[in-house]
Amino acid sequence: LATGQYLMGGGDDFRPHKGWLEVALKAHREHLNGYGMLRLNDLVYGHDVDAGIILFDRQFCQDHLGGCLVVPHYHHLFADKEAINRAKKTPHYYYCKESVVAHLHPSNGTRGTDALDAERDTWWTRDEQIYLEREAAGFPDDFEPVLRDACISATLETQAGLSASI
Numbered sequence: 001l002a003t004g005q006y007l008m009g010g011g012d013d014f015r016p017h018k019g020w021l022e023v024a025l026k027a028h029r030e031h032l033n034g035y036g037m038l039r040l041n042d043l044v045y046g047h048d049v050d051a052g053i054i055l056f057d058r059q060f061c062q063d064h065l066g067g068c069l070v071v072p073h074y075h076h077l078f079a080d081k082e083a084i085n086r087a088k089k090t091p092h093y094y095y096c097k098e099s100v101v102a103h104l105h106p107s108n109g110t111r112g113t114d115a116l117d118a119e120r121d122t123w124w125t126r127d128e129q130i131y132l133e134r135e136a137a138g139f140p141d142d143f144e145p146v147l148r149d150a151c152i153s154a155t156l157e158t159q160a161g162l163s164a165s166i
Contacts (some may be wrong), residue, residue, distance in 0.1 A: 007069055008055040009080065013111065014042075017100040024055050024099035036060050036092025039084060042103035043110075047095040050084045053103060064090055067145025071134075075123040078131040086139050 006025070024038055032038070037056035045052045061067060064086055070079040087093040104110040106117060134140070 005058055006055060007058060007061055008053070009069055010053075011103075013104040014053065015102040015104060017102065020099045020101050024096055027094060027096040027099060028055070028057070031094040031096075032092055036090070036094065037064075037083070037087035038099065039093070039095045040099045040101050041095075041097045042101060044103045044105050044108045047097065050081045050088075052080060052084070053101050054080060054083060054087075055099075056083075056087070060087075060092060062145065064092070066141035066143060068143060072143050073130050073134065074127045076120045077123055077127040082131060082134060082139055085135070 006028070020040070024040060028034060028036070028038055035057060037054055037060060039047070040053040040055060042052045056065075061069065065083055069083070071082055074082075084093070102110070106113045
C-alpha cells in the first residue's frame with residue numbers, strides 16, 4: 001500500500017530521465033497549486049492521447065478518482081485512460097512535457113513484444129467495452145475506495161500496536 005503524499009503508477013518498462021521527479025513536483029506545485037494530476041511525458045503518446053504515465057496527490061485521488069489508482073473493473077488496460085479523463089473533468093489536470101519518464105513500448109519500437117504484451121492484448125476488447133460503459137455512466141465510483149479504507153485500517157493497526165506496546 002502506498003503511504004506517500006504523491007502516487008504514480010509504474011511498470012518495469014518505465015525509464016525515468018534525470019531530474020524527472022524534481023520537474024514533476026515543481027509543476028505540481030506551480031501549475032496545480034499542490035492538488036491534481038500530472039500527465040508525464042512518456043515519449044510514446046502525445047499530450048492529446050489519454051494514456052500514459054500519471055502522477056497525482058493522495059487527496060486528489062480520494063476526491064476525484066474514487067480513492068483508487070486503478071479501478072478494479074479493468075483487467076489490465078484503460079485504467080490510465082479513465083483516470084486521465086476523470087482528471088480532465090476538473091481544473092486540476094496538467095500535461096508536464098518537461099518531466100520525462102520513457103515508456104519502453106512495442107508501439108514506438110523501443111522494445112519487442114513479450115508474453116505479457118500478448119496476454120495484455122487478449123484483454124483489449126473486454127477492457128475497452130468496460131471503459132465505454134463506464135464513460136457513458138460518468139465514471140461512477142462503484143468500487144471500494146482502497147486508499148481511504150486501507151489508510152484508516154493501517155492507522156488503526158498502528159494505533160493498536162502502539163497501545164499494545166505501551
